[in-house]
Amino acid sequence: MSDALRTWxxxxxxxxxxxxxxxxxxxxxxxxxxxxxxxxxxxxxxxxLPPNDARHLRKQIAALDEQW
Known part of the structure; x- marks a missing residue:
C-alpha cells in the first residue's frame, strides 16, 4: 500500500x-x-482497511487526486 501511495x-x-x-x-x-x-x-x-484508517487514506488520496 505504501508503495502505491508513494508512487501516486x-x-x-x-x-x-x-x-x-x-x-x-x-x-x-x-x-x-x-x-x-x-x-x-x-x-x-x-x-x-478499518473505517478510521480508510477515512484517513481517502483524505490523502483525495488531496492527490485534485492534482491529477
Missing part, C-alpha cells in the same frame, strides 16, 4: 504526469506507473 504522490506531482502514455513505458510501477492501475490498488486498500 510522485506521479501526480511530477511536472510531466500529463504526458503519460499507456503504450509507452517499462511497466514497473515505481518507474513508469499506470495511473488507472495505481488508483485501483489504492481503492482496494481503502476497501479492506
Amino acid at each position: 504522490s510522485w506521479f501526480v506531482r511530477h511536472p510531466w504526469h500529463r504526458l503519460w502514455d499507456p503504450t509507452a513505458g517499462c511497466g514497473v510501477m515505481e518507474c513508469c506507473p499506470n495511473p488507472p492501475e495505481l488508483r485501483f490498488v489504492l481503492d482496494v486498500v481503502v476497501a479492506i
